[in-house]
Amino acid sequence: MEEMERRVFLKKIVTAGIGAGILPVVEKALEMFNVQQAFGNLYGSPMQRAPIRAEYFYRIENSRDVQCTLCPHNERLSPGEWGKCRIRKNIGGELKTYGYGQPCILNIDPIGKNPISHFLPDIDILSIAHAGCNLRCLYCQNWEFAQKSPIHTRNISPIDPDRIARKMRSKNLKGVGFTYTEPVCCPEFVKEFASLCKDYGLSRTLCTAGYIKKKPFKDLLREFEAVTITFKGNSSRFYREVTGSTLTPVLSSMETVKSEGKWLEVATLVVPGLNDSTDTLEDIAKWIRDHLGEETPWHIEKFNPQYKLQKLPPTPQKTLERARKIGFDTGLQYVYTSNIAPHAGNHTYCHHCGKVIVKRMGFKVLKNLIHSGKCPYCGSTIPGVF
Amino acid sequence: MKALKIIVSSFIIICFSTVPLSSINRHMDEFDTEFSEKARQVRNLFEDISTINLLNGLYLSTDQMKKILSLAKKAQTIKEKFLGENASLYMNTLDEAEKAYKNLFNEVMKGDPAKGGGEIEREAAMINHRLKEMQDNAVRNITNELSVLDHELSKILTPEQTQVIDTFKPCLIPPKDLKNPVRAGQASSNDRAIQILRRVRDIPDYNWNHRKYRIISHMIERFSRHRYVMTEKEKENELERLIALFDKVRSMSNTDFEFEKENLAEEFKPADKVHELREELQERVPYQRRPRASKAVKFLLNKRIIPILQERIAGAM
Numbered sequence: 001m002e003e004m005e006r007r008v009f010l011k012k013i014v015t016a017g018i019g020a021g022i023l024p025v026v027e028k029a030l031e032m033f034n035v036q037q038a039f040g041n042l043y044g045s046p047m048q049r050a051p052i053r054a055e056y057f058y059r060i061e062n063s064r065d066v067q068c069t070l071c072p073h074n075e076r077l078s079p080g081e082w083g084k085c086r087i088r089k090n091i092g093g094e095l096k097t098y099g100y101g102q103p104c105i106l107n108i109d110p111i112g113k114n115p116i117s118h119f120l121p122d123i124d125i126l127s128i129a130h131a132g133c134n135l136r137c138l139y140c141q142n143w144e145f146a147q148k149s150p151i152h153t154r155n156i157s158p159i160d161p162d163r164i165a166r167k168m169r170s171k172n173l174k175g176v177g178f179t180y181t182e183p184v185c186c187p188e189f190v191k192e193f194a195s196l197c198k199d200y201g202l203s204r205t206l207c208t209a210g211y212i213k214k215k216p217f218k219d220l221l222r223e224f225e226a227v228t229i230t231f232k233g234n235s236s237r238f239y240r241e242v243t244g245s246t247l248t249p250v251l252s253s254m255e256t257v258k259s260e261g262k263w264l265e266v267a268t269l270v271v272p273g274l275n276d277s278t279d280t281l282e283d284i285a286k287w288i289r290d291h292l293g294e295e296t297p298w299h300i301e302k303f304n305p306q307y308k309l310q311k312l313p314p315t316p317q318k319t320l321e322r323a324r325k326i327g328f329d330t331g332l333q334y335v336y337t338s339n340i341a342p343h344a345g346n347h348t349y350c351h352h353c354g355k356v357i358v359k360r361m362g363f364k365v366l367k368n369l370i371h372s373g374k375c376p377y378c379g380s381t382i383p384g385v386f
Numbered sequence: 387m388k389a390l391k392i393i394v395s396s397f398i399i400i401c402f403s404t405v406p407l408s409s410i411n412r413h414m415d416e417f418d419t420e421f422s423e424k425a426r427q428v429r430n431l432f433e434d435i436s437t438i439n440l441l442n443g444l445y446l447s448t449d450q451m452k453k454i455l456s457l458a459k460k461a462q463t464i465k466e467k468f469l470g471e472n473a474s475l476y477m478n479t480l481d482e483a484e485k486a487y488k489n490l491f492n493e494v495m496k497g498d499p500a501k502g503g504g505e506i507e508r509e510a511a512m513i514n515h516r517l518k519e520m521q522d523n524a525v526r527n528i529t530n531e532l533s534v535l536d537h538e539l540s541k542i543l544t545p546e547q548t549q550v551i552d553t554f555k556p557c558l559i560p561p562k563d564l565k566n567p568v569r570a571g572q573a574s575s576n577d578r579a580i581q582i583l584r585r586v587r588d589i590p591d592y593n594w595n596h597r598k599y600r601i602i603s604h605m606i607e608r609f610s611r612h613r614y615v616m617t618e619k620e621k622e623n624e625l626e627r628l629i630a631l632f633d634k635v636r637s638m639s640n641t642d643f644e645f646e647k648e649n650l651a652e653e654f655k656p657a658d659k660v661h662e663l664r665e666e667l668q669e670r671v672p673y674q675r676r677p678r679a680s681k682a683v684k685f686l687l688n689k690r691i692i693p694i695l696q697e698r699i700a701g702a703m
Contacts, residue, residue, distance in 0.1 A: 106644035115570040338570040342546030361546040
């Protein structure tokens, strides 16, 4: 190795140190003046597009703070501050949304994986998700994407929605599903892409935790045909401690979907020791029956240790079967068990004659006997869109 | 260099992830009774773990478990009865074989096996043939009797459970889709083959053009060393195939890659040549053609599943 003079060596060290120290400052300055678009991210992060102006916010008078009006967190953000969703940020007194047109996941899935069982059950859809979520579920199933900002994930960007829609057609995909993370946190892109899919005659489904204010949610729902909302627990305490949110807005969102005339299914991840007691499950089932109707499908999902709850055991099969029985005993007509396959709870049984009308292996439909929305055995109308 | 190491090691993991880990050397039996006893114990443990993995993936109801337990006991009775009824016959034949082989051994040692007009040889060959026939008959008879139970078992299991059993390979670590089926609302982008393809896409053009032959050849060499010995011609073909595949993967747009990644991952995985050869051997070599019990019978109606099911049923009560 070539020998280096002491003076030269020290000079190099000092230069490198100054350089490393100054980088974040320069980046911050660029961010303040919103010129990141011209230079890209200094650290070479996946951000390729500049953030766009967000919807649902207003500027606080005589201040550069903004008030976000998208979700019930009701955040007031000072310049440079990120929202809890890690997607929205106050840049120079304006709320900007990151990740627009930059999904981090594009997957081809059976629609049942949403989970949704009474909406065109045979079709495959394009599942799409961008990073970020306004909840902090301790058991987050997609924490690698949901608990990160779009500037820290590997994004498929920039995408051309028109090209994707055409590609979907060529792949015989009949719809698009916004799932995995929290689509309501990026309503700008979700609405635009769903609207484009509508023009192409593709079906649109949304899987969300429903933690969003009424007005933006109603705007979103206009573009969708079916929605799955995760009903995580029966108490505000559970929501506060396990998900970092509150229960009431979620209940309100479920009622909004119903009142807007969209198809709704409800999913509950049953976590041992947290929401697996008979009382909790009965409460959830009764609320669904009383406020959404007995025809609303309820998906009981098996928990697998994830994220911050790695030490809990997976949900035992017995618990899921007990929860399913509770659902039926409460009067719900369609109760499913998810994340265990093969299992009797994967299939759809006619609520009238009790015969299997859609046979499934997990989320894959093996046989769909429903004809024109009716049971082939007794002719009863099966709730949903078939 | 780092990329090369990651890609190659991931590739090897993919190759081995489908190999049953039944690597407890059966040749241990030859050495010592202590060794052979230990080897047997370890083999049994392997089989138990594998059975439990399968049971976990089947999500049997308590009622199904009870019915399977009853059939497993019946299967055990059939096997024991057959062995009991034929024990003296086997013992006699083995005695005769011992005598005939000893005679032949003595003649061979003297260096003149054909001394007795070939009579000793003929006798040893005959008894050897009779032993093989007895073994075949035993397998055939037991399999025939078990086929009745197989039919009953198929009524207990759902078609989906049968599908799981048919694709099951004995293993210590269950494959992802058995232990951990795709979950509602969970992105399944962790497929190792897809990860490798992503890494291949990430390599800058300059590095790729300079290193692709090295990376792929290294991959093939490792595969050939550990999994299936390839001829030079096969290696060449594999090299061509992988270069074409990787070049295609690298030239795709982000969107196209995301749409095609599952198919590309399938295309990337090497063919299971060992399985193909085994199938061919059974197809082409007549004495390899023995009646075989179904996988359901093999995995669920054996002696070792009985205590496991008993414990599970007790736990479910």
